[in-house]
Amino acid sequence: MSAPGQPAPAGATEIGTASPAAVGARGDDARVAMKERLALLKRSKSFIAGNIIVGFWVLCALFGELLVKDPVASNPINDLIAPSADNWFGTDKLGRDVFARVIAGARDILIVAPLATILATVLGTALGLVTGYFRGAVDDVLSRIIEAFLSIPVIIMGLLIAVSLGPSRTTLILTIGVLFAPIISRTVRAAVLTERELEYVAAARLRNERTPYVLFGEILPNVTAPIVVEFTVRLGYAVFLAAGLSFLGFGIQPPAPDWGLQVAEHYGVISGGFWWPVLFPSLAIATLVIGVNLIADGVASAFER
Amino acid sequence: MGLITLLLLSIVIFLAAQVLPGDVGRRVLGPFADQASVDAMNHQLGTDRSLIVQYWDWISGVATGDLGESIRNRPVSDVLIDPLVSSAKLALLSFIIVVPLAIAGGVYAALHEGSFRDRLISVGGLSATAIPEFVWAVIFLVVFALGLGLFPTTAQFPEGAGIFTQLKYLLLPSLCLVCVLFGYIARMARAGTIEALGADYTRTAVLKGLPQRTVILRHVLRNSLLPTIAVVATQAGYLLGGLVIIEVIFNYNGIGLTLARAATAKDIPVLQSGVLIIGIVFLVATLIADILYSVLNPRVRLGAAE
Numbered sequence: 001m002s003a004p005g006q007p008a009p010a011g012a013t014e015i016g017t018a019s020p021a022a023v024g025a026r027g028d029d030a031r032v033a034m035k036e037r038l039a040l041l042k043r044s045k046s047f048i049a050g051n052i053i054v055g056f057w058v059l060c061a062l063f064g065e066l067l068v069k070d071p072v073a074s075n076p077i078n079d080l081i082a083p084s085a086d087n088w089f090g091t092d093k094l095g096r097d098v099f100a101r102v103i104a105g106a107r108d109i110l111i112v113a114p115l116a117t118i119l120a121t122v123l124g125t126a127l128g129l130v131t132g133y134f135r136g137a138v139d140d141v142l143s144r145i146i147e148a149f150l151s152i153p154v155i156i157m158g159l160l161i162a163v164s165l166g167p168s169r170t171t172l173i174l175t176i177g178v179l180f181a182p183i184i185s186r187t188v189r190a191a192v193l194t195e196r197e198l199e200y201v202a203a204a205r206l207r208n209e210r211t212p213y214v215l216f217g218e219i220l221p222n223v224t225a226p227i228v229v230e231f232t233v234r235l236g237y238a239v240f241l242a243a244g245l246s247f248l249g250f251g252i253q254p255p256a257p258d259w260g261l262q263v264a265e266h267y268g269v270i271s272g273g274f275w276w277p278v279l280f281p282s283l284a285i286a287t288l289v290i291g292v293n294l295i296a297d298g299v300a301s302a303f304e305r
Numbered sequence: 306m307g308l309i310t311l312l313l314l315s316i317v318i319f320l321a322a323q324v325l326p327g328d329v330g331r332r333v334l335g336p337f338a339d340q341a342s343v344d345a346m347n348h349q350l351g352t353d354r355s356l357i358v359q360y361w362d363w364i365s366g367v368a369t370g371d372l373g374e375s376i377r378n379r380p381v382s383d384v385l386i387d388p389l390v391s392s393a394k395l396a397l398l399s400f401i402i403v404v405p406l407a408i409a410g411g412v413y414a415a416l417h418e419g420s421f422r423d424r425l426i427s428v429g430g431l432s433a434t435a436i437p438e439f440v441w442a443v444i445f446l447v448v449f450a451l452g453l454g455l456f457p458t459t460a461q462f463p464e465g466a467g468i469f470t471q472l473k474y475l476l477l478p479s480l481c482l483v484c485v486l487f488g489y490i491a492r493m494a495r496a497g498t499i500e501a502l503g504a505d506y507t508r509t510a511v512l513k514g515l516p517q518r519t520v521i522l523r524h525v526l527r528n529s530l531l532p533t534i535a536v537v538a539t540q541a542g543y544l545l546g547g548l549v550i551i552e553v554i555f556n557y558n559g560i561g562l563t564l565a566r567a568a569t570a571k572d573i574p575v576l577q578s579g580v581l582i583i584g585i586v587f588l589v590a591t592l593i594a595d596i597l598y599s600v601l602n603p604r605v606r607l608g609a610a611e
Contacts, residue, residue: 270458
């Protein structure tokens, strides 16, 4: 999409002079700005590279299981075999094929991380709109609670919630969603604070529009840029946190071929010289996180200016 | 102000730990225990009382230094004190390595803004930050402990080990934390330095003929490192979270491993007091950063005096 009818972009770094908060008081402007951003995004190297990496893992998540051996079929006689032509990444301590488990393991994390991030974004956006728009007592009280909430490292808060709810995939999604919502709400709140002073909001109020409409129909479309950026950034952290919680045993449960879980099950055998059941899933996590972060980097530089 | 946040914090932790599915005794004993022993467990833990009573009991105990008893009937403070000291060692070592390294890296990148070296430090640093700490741990363990045989595969040094042996055991785990922290701190130091380099006072200093060394040390760095202090403090909180995973994978008996074990054993009293302590450490770190910031920043200091 090359944004027909728009002045030709002079250079990747010079378009979109307005800040996202100020862009598009009218719907048309917003649409034009969005087109420009997408055009920028398509030329961002890190966005493309990130999409290739994440795309690879998405394909693995969708079709991987059809192409590799059974990721959960254990075969204790052939445990901890070093990588060979038969088992490319070797076998783990239950004799399962590590290559199959790495490929099939993409599915769990690619279900958990995006769903959790969507949940966090919806909750956080609603919270941010309310605290930013009403200010006053509502904002004070909610902001204080959020501040208290954020003074605990997410992984530890996650541990606490996961213990209460019991480990499962749903728990993981809910935990990450709830933990990231306050962080997103702060970004949205900051954008809403500038937005609410603009004339179109005053006009909507004078038209006697109902408050929910002003929030979601008028202000929300104008703060989408920071929300999109926040979503992609949080997605990277969601992968990070989901892998960490699974590693600690509070996420996906055995015998699922989850990457964090594989590392948790096998880090004890590293000292015995068996590095392959641990290193390959670790590298898988690393590439996925880097891929998502490359996308986030591209989105941030196209949207945040 | 801080006290209100602290109070809210304790309520948040209490609710997260206690309320969600209600029956603590059932969670501790599992689905197959008979109802009588679950009731007995709840009575012993005091979890058959109303939530407000439980919260008051816990928080008034915390205020007087009594953290209650773990589900294994040990005082919670005894369970937590040694691991806290161990974790402080590990955290301190990581900070001693990462803060000067990241500041030097950030300033160096800023002085060579736009060059390949700058790109290497900023992009490399941020990529390193994005990778979970246990992935770093695995890579370091495979390369340095297994491949080169330079370091032990655990961090738990033998009882009564000398300081150099302790360092040898703690170096790999700290390096994992360093990798995760370097990017953020270096980025702040770099951004601050670039801003200070373009400021009017720097131009004045250069124009009045001061040597470059003096300009950078006295005019640029004093201003550029202020925002970095705030980041270092927030990263202190992050570091405490990172400790959980690092301590588990290196089997190091710190607060992180203790919390992870308490979580597995559903030892709620240990868990909620441990988490509260971490929250307090974070709030204190932020407070110290605020104070340092105003002490070091003449604008804030003089502004307050007027």
